[in-house]
Amino acid sequence: xxxxxxxxxxxxxxxxxxxxxxxxxxxxxxxxxxxxxxxxxxxxxxxxxxxxxxxxxxxxxxxxxxxxxxxxxxxxxxxxxxxxxxxxxxxxxxxxxxxxxxxxxxxxxxxxxxxxxxxxxxxxxxxxxxxxxxxxxxxxxxxxxxxxxxxxxxxxxxxxxxxxxxxxxxxxxxxxxxxxxxxxxxxxxxxxxxxxxxxxxxxxxxxxxxxxxxxxxxxxxxxxxxxxxxxxxxxxxxxxxxxxxxxxxxxxxxxxxxxxxxxxxxxxxxxxxxxxxxxxxxxxxxxxxxxxxxxxxxxxxxxxxxxxxxxxxxxxxxxxxxxxxxxxxxxxxxxxxxxxxxxxxxxxxxxxxxxxxxxxxxxxxxxxxxxxxxxxxxxxxxxxxxxxxxxxxxxxxxxxxxxxxxxxxxxxxxxxxxxxxxxxxxxxxxxxxxxxxxxxxxxxxxxxxxxxxxxxxxxxxxxxxxxxxxxxxxxxxxxxxxxxxxxxx
Ligand SMILES: *[C@@H]1O[C@H](CO)[C@@H](O)[C@H](O)[C@H]1NC(C)=O
Ligand SMILES: *[C@@H]1O[C@H](CO)[C@@H](O)[C@H](O)[C@H]1NC(C)=O
Ligand SMILES: *[C@@H]1O[C@H](CO)[C@@H](O)[C@H](O)[C@H]1NC(C)=O
Ligand SMILES: *[C@@H]1O[C@H](CO)[C@@H](O)[C@H](O)[C@H]1NC(C)=O
Ligand SMILES: *[C@@H]1O[C@H](CO)[C@@H](O)[C@H](O)[C@H]1NC(C)=O
Numbered sequence: 001x002x003x004x005x006x007x008x009x010x011x012x013x014x015x016x017x018x019x020x021x022x023x024x025x026x027x028x029x030x031x032x033x034x035x036x037x038x039x040x041x042x043x044x045x046x047x048x049x050x051x052x053x054x055x056x057x058x059x060x061x062x063x064x065x066x067x068x069x070x071x072x073x074x075x076x077x078x079x080x081x082x083x084x085x086x087x088x089x090x091x092x093x094x095x096x097x098x099x100x101x102x103x104x105x106x107x108x109x110x111x112x113x114x115x116x117x118x119x120x121x122x123x124x125x126x127x128x129x130x131x132x133x134x135x136x137x138x139x140x141x142x143x144x145x146x147x148x149x150x151x152x153x154x155x156x157x158x159x160x161x162x163x164x165x166x167x168x169x170x171x172x173x174x175x176x177x178x179x180x181x182x183x184x185x186x187x188x189x190x191x192x193x194x195x196x197x198x199x200x201x202x203x204x205x206x207x208x209x210x211x212x213x214x215x216x217x218x219x220x221x222x223x224x225x226x227x228x229x230x231x232x233x234x235x236x237x238x239x240x241x242x243x244x245x246x247x248x249x250x251x252x253x254x255x256x257x258x259x260x261x262x263x264x265x266x267x268x269x270x271x272x273x274x275x276x277x278x279x280x281x282x283x284x285x286x287x288x289x290x291x292x293x294x295x296x297x298x299x300x301x302x303x304x305x306x307x308x309x310x311x312x313x314x315x316x317x318x319x320x321x322x323x324x325x326x327x328x329x330x331x332x333x334x335x336x337x338x339x340x341x342x343x344x345x346x347x348x349x350x351x352x353x354x355x356x357x358x359x360x361x362x363x364x365x366x367x368x369x370x371x372x373x374x375x376x377x378x379x380x381x382x383x384x385x386x387x388x389x390x391x392x393x394x395x396x397x398x399x400x401x402x403x404x405x406x407x408x409x410x411x412x413x414x415x416x417x418x419x420x421x422x423x424x425x426x427x428x429x430x431x432x433x434x435x436x437x438x439x440x441x442x443x444x445x446x447x448x449x450x451x452x453x454x455x456x457x458x459x460x461x462x463x464x465x466x467x468x469x470x471x472x473x474x475x476x477x478x479x480x481x482x483x484x485x486x487x488x489x
Contacts, residue, residue, distance in 0.1 A: 030299065030351050031058030031078075031315035032338075033272055036068065037322040039428055042343055043463035044071030046363050047320070050343060051077050053361040054351060060164075060271060060315045062124060064105035072115045080271075080315075081105060082121035082164075083146070085135055091122075091145055092138035098145035099152070107153050117159050121271070122146050125166040125209065127188055139163060140194055147202050160204035163195060164271040167210050167250055170257040178238035179307070182253035183260050193261045200263040208254055209272035209317070212246045212291070216282055217330060222246075229294025241306045247273070247295070248305040255307045268308065272317035274338075277346055279331035281406030289347045292316075292338070293355070300353025323399040331401035342366050342460050367461040374426030374436035375419035377443040390438040391418055394425035402454065409454035419449055420456060427459035 034047060048071040051059060060080040061068060072079055083091060083101065091098045102120075109115040122143045126135035143161055150156040169192060172182045184192035199206055212227040225233030226246050236243040243249040251268070258266050275291040276283040295314075304310045321337035339345055343363025350356045394400070400421050402409040409420055422442045429435035436442045449456040 029057055029313075030296070030353075031060060031080075031313070032056055032319040033060045033062075033315050033317045034068070034319045035062050035322050035325075036065070037324040038320070038341060039323055039464075040341065040460050040462035041464040042320070042363055042366060042460065044068045046343065046365060046463070048072055048075060048077075050319075050339070050361065050363050051075070053364075056351065058118075058313075058315065059319075060119075060121070062121075064101075066105075069105070069109055069115055073109065074113050076116065078116045078118040080119040080121050080162075081117060082124060083142070085123050085126050085131075088123050088126060088135055088138040088142045092141035095145050095148065098142070098149040102146065102149040102153050106150065106155065106159060110155055110159070119204075119207075120146055120150065120159065120161045121164050121207065122161050124164055126163065127169050127185075127191075128166050129168050129185070133187075136188060136191060140191060140198070143195065143198065147198075147204070156202070160202060162199065162204045162207045162269075164207040164209060167208055167254070170254055172253055178236065179241075179243070179249055179252035179256050180238050182256040184257050192257075196258055196261050196263050196266055200266045205267040205269045205313070206254070206258065207269050207271040208251070210247055210250050210270060211273065212250075213275050213282065213332075214329075215246050215250075217280060217332070228290055229298050230290070243306070245294075251305045252307045255305070269313040269315075271315055273314060274317035274336050276332035276335040277337075278335040278408050279327075279333070279401045279404060283332040283335060283406070284408075285347045288338075289349065292349050293357075296349065296351060296353035297355060298353070327401060331404045331407065334399055334401055339363070341457070342368070368458050369427070369431045369461060371448070371458055372431065372444055372446050373419075373449040373456055373458075374422045374431075374442050375445055375449050376415050376422060377441055378415070380441050383439060383441055386439050386441060387418055390441055391421045394421040394438070398424035398428040400424055412451060412454060416451060416454075420454070423449060423456050427457060430459065430462070 032051070044067055052075060056077065058078045058080070059072070060082075062082050063084050064081040069079070069081065091101060106117055106120065110117055123135060123139055126139045143163055147156060147161040150159050150161060168185070169188065170182055170184050172178060183189065196206060216222045216224065216227045223233045225231070226244075229245050229247070231244045233244060236249060243252070251270075254268060258264060258268075273295065275288040277285050277288045299312055299314055302311050304312055316338065318336040318338070320339045320343065321335055321341045323334050323341060325333045327333050337346070338349070338360070339362065343366055345360035345362055348357040348359050350358065351360070398421070401407065403412065403417055403420055404410060409416075412420060422436065422438060426436045426444075433444070436444050
């Protein structure tokens with residue numbers, strides 16, 4: 001059964017690829033992040049076809065899962081593969097492990113008709129302040145081992161090891177918040193100097209993740225227009241250089257930090273940048289569209305930043321929503337996709353930055369579970385005292401973030417809230433009838449339960465029947481149980 005489905009998907013993919021034939025898309029230089037922390041992933045071939053039909057030229061992954069990577073074989077898309085943080089210690093401790101990693105995950109795919117690998121990301125934001133230094137001793141040895149292994153495999157001139165870092169590795173003092181006073185964070189400065197000098201010597205870029213949305217989210221006094229690219233806000237002046245948006249100011253703070261570390265010309269690529277569409281009062285389609293419009297036009301104009309004018313290599317975060325990301329950073333965390341969980345474009349955009357908005361090409365051939373929902377059974381009102389526990393259970397296993405303040409389903413009634421929670425759990429559990437009981441409080445209906453702007457989704461048929469990473473996702477699911485939204489009834 002599963003194999004037949006996969007075969008069908010593969011056939012769809014081949015059909016798509018051949019019908020687009022010679023360079024289907026317009027060869028957009030933009031990259032995207034393809035994360036897979038979702039309960040019901042689409043088939044990788046379906047996603048690879050989306051990249052192709054939208055002319056997306058580059059993709060950044062968060063691991064080197066052979067199932068995902070293999071889907072890129074034979075395509076022109078340039079790939080950044082990754083070593084997750086939990087593998088850094090192993091790769092740092094032993095050059096042999098690094099060599100094995102490169103052999104299995106790079107050399108095996110690096111051939112004619114294989115995958116066009118361009119970078120290996122060593123870790124993902126390993127020096128994030130909230131990791132409390134967990135990776136400070138392993139990140140640099142891991143980086144060196146991987147680059148050496150790439151060099152010794154004979155691919156080091158084409159394929160570079162880099163480290164995606166959050167913009168929290170550098171800052172400017174609060175009393176002088178301009179780019180020119182920026183430097184690497186004091187607790188990791190010597191380590192950062194070692195890393196950037198190594199990247200410089202190996203010809204690898206610095207990879208930075210910059211989030212104007214978070215500037216706005218974390219600081220209620222942040223000037224809103226400064227998060228976007230349309231001007232209109234009060235500019236910031238730094239020794240005669242004018243900044244009209246936080247993205248440029250942030251990027252140039254990094255450029256100053258690199259200069260102070262002795263590598264003024266180190267290439268910088270933007271590993272993640274984006275805007276979420278739900279889960280916060282500023283996370284919606286309208287503002288996301290405004291953000292991407294400005295960003296993509298800026299990239300197309302090759303405007304760069306005041307200190308680094310010209311071309312910029314940028315990876316949008318993210319391609320698809322991921323319903324199993326931790327919501328510790330905020331409820332918006334599961335809503336960064338420019339496509340929904342089932343591969344539908346959320347808003348019109350022009351990835352070439354020429355301002356000719358169109359609906360992006362969605363996923364083809366996605367199969368849904370039946371059109372049925374799980375809702376509150378209003379006849380069971382005698383059992384209502386059990387509602388809070390049931391709702392909490394549902395929301396700690398499934399995604400209820402759209403119910404929160406400022407989100408797409410925040411306007412629901414109490415009963416609507418309960419139904420939403422029940423339905424999300426039911427869909428998460430592949431519509432298992434046992435998942436729509438809640439001690440008699442719930443019932444299955446074929447009447448579309450969506451209300452106004454609040455979508456009660458139908459889950460897709462998961463393509464994720466890979467045992468190993470399936471189990472991994474489930475562990476992640478359990479780990480986020482305690483930080484989910486609490487719905488009060
Ligand atoms: C290759 O990458 C996969 C997925 O990230 C990982 O599980 C595996 O351990 C790697 N292979 C080696 C030999 O390290
Ligand atoms: C880091 O430290 C804080 C405060 O002590 C703690 O709450 C948090 O769980 C720690 N995080 C990690 C990843 O160890
Ligand atoms: C950085 O790389 C450039 C170009 O290869 C080189 O000229 C320069 O000396 C390097 N700087 C350091 C500090 O290694
Ligand atoms: C249910 O209704 C919503 C809103 O009208 C719509 O977007 C969605 O596609 C419908 N779902 C199904 C399965 O028909
Ligand atoms: C529904 O749940 C959300 C999220 O917990 C809450 O903010 C809202 O007040 C609830 N609505 C009602 C009517 O109880």
